[in-house]
Amino acid sequence: MKIFIFFIILFLNSIAVANGNYRLGTFSGRVSKLNVHAALLRIRIDFANMKYLNKKDLVEFWDEKNPEKKCKAYILGKSNEYILIKVPELRVCEKSLFITTGAYLKFFSQDLVNNIEMGHEVIEILIKKKLAIGSRLNREQIKLDSHIERIAAINKRFKVLREKLDLQWGHEINLLEEDRVIALRNFQARQLEMDEINKKMAQYRIADENLKEDRWALDPRLYYTK
Numbered sequence: 001m002k003i004f005i006f007f008i009i010l011f012l013n014s015i016a017v018a019n020g021n022y023r024l025g026t027f028s029g030r031v032s033k034l035n036v037h038a039a040l041l042r043i044r045i046d047f048a049n050m051k052y053l054n055k056k057d058l059v060e061f062w063d064e065k066n067p068e069k070k071c072k073a074y075i076l077g078k079s080n081e082y083i084l085i086k087v088p089e090l091r092v093c094e095k096s097l098f099i100t101t102g103a104y105l106k107f108f109s110q111d112l113v114n115n116i117e118m119g120h121e122v123i124e125i126l127i128k129k130k131l132a133i134g135s136r137l138n139r140e141q142i143k144l145d146s147h148i149e150r151i152a153a154i155n156k157r158f159k160v161l162r163e164k165l166d167l168q169w170g171h172e173i174n175l176l177e178e179d180r181v182i183a184l185r186n187f188q189a190r191q192l193e194m195d196e197i198n199k200k201m202a203q204y205r206i207a208d209e210n211l212k213e214d215r216w217a218l219d220p221r222l223y224y225t226k
Contacts, residue, residue, distance in 0.1 A: 024049070025113040031103045032082065039090040040076070043083050043105070049116055053078060057111035059085060062097060064106065069096040 027050070029043035045053075055075055062070045071093035077084040087093060099105075 021113045022108070024116050025110060026106065026108050027112075028104065028106050029083070031099065031101055031105065034099065034101055036090060036094075039087050041073070041085050041087060041090075041099070043085060043107075044081055045083055046081065049112070052112055052115040052119060053083060053109065054111070054115065057109055057115075059107050059109040059112075061085075061105045061107045063099075063103065065098065066096060067106070071097060 027045060027047045029045040031041055032044045033042035034040075053075060055078060057075045059073050059075065060070045061073065062068075071087060071089065073085040073087040075083050076086050090099070093099060097105075
């Protein structure tokens with residue numbers, strides 16, 4: 001019984017996947033130009049996944065009045081609004097489908113489904129890369145956001161150090177100034193003592209001899225004879 005339920009689930013899942021793929025591969029278009037001799041149709045299309053249509057992709061098309069009758073073709077060229085398809089059995093298709101300029105047709109392409117699935121895989125890879133790069137980007141953004149805060153923290157730290165250094169500098173200058181004042185006071189005191197000593201030494205100076213030679217008696221110009 002369990003095995004039967006398991007296969008039922010797989011079957012339902014496969015149907016869901018098939019339906020999803022069918023929707024992805026189905027699109028509509030309108031015939032804008034027809035070349036019966038070359039078996040070419042230019043189809044105007046406009047849908048979100050048209051970028052996944054490529055040259056040489058196989059397509060099936062039908063009209064809404066007769067959806068059981070389908071014709072096969074492959075894409076020869078593509079522009080932003082049109083695809084050019086080659087219909088090998090165009091004469092046969094015209095008998096069962098309404099194919100003329102302005103006709104509205106439905107299309108299905110398994111290649112389109114495969115291309116979209118490849119696009120999903122690429123998107124998943126890109127999402128993983130985006131997440132990885134986004135994580136790095138967030139880390140770098142945090143670093144950038146914290147740059148100003150880090151600068152402010154460094155400025156604050158060095159401001160404190162500078163203020164402390166200024167205090168130490170001022171203290172050292174004050175000590176030197178106190179030393180200068182004390183040294184000046186001591187110098188002036190010693191200078192006064194030195195002046196006093198010089199004054200007393202001048203006062204108590206002792207000559208080498210007491211006799212002083214009288215020069216006028218020896219110089220004939222300073223006296224005359226009688």
